[in-house]
Amino acid sequence: MANTPQAKKRIRRNARRAEVNGARIGRIRTLVKKVEAALGAGDKSAATAALSAAQPELARGVAKGVLHKNTASRKLSRLTKRVSALG
Incomplete structure (x- = not known):
């Protein structure tokens, strides 16, 4: 468990970044x-x-570091x- 204030802040920040990065990868x-x-439809x-x-x-995604x-x-x-x- 995080003991220092810095470690607690890191946990909060990492959770926010994971959410944003997950949305970006999903998009x-x-x-x-x-x-x-x-392509499958041939259009x-x-x-x-x-x-x-x-x-x-x-x-x-490359610029933001997720890919x-x-x-x-x-x-x-x-x-x-x-x-x-495709023809």
Whole structure:
């Protein structure tokens, strides 16, 4: 159990950050799923629109430290490749 005031504050702060970061990761996952759903339906215009919505959110996740830079880059690259492969 935390004894010092600093440790108690850290516990409070970590809980708040975990909540914010969890929401951010959930938003990223939702946007990626929208791209994948559009890909599954074969709708290129919807997939392109969903990808353009997911791209800045992935970048924001990297900037905020909830995603590793290479992870976001890999996800974006694979999604872009699949979207461009649609006829």
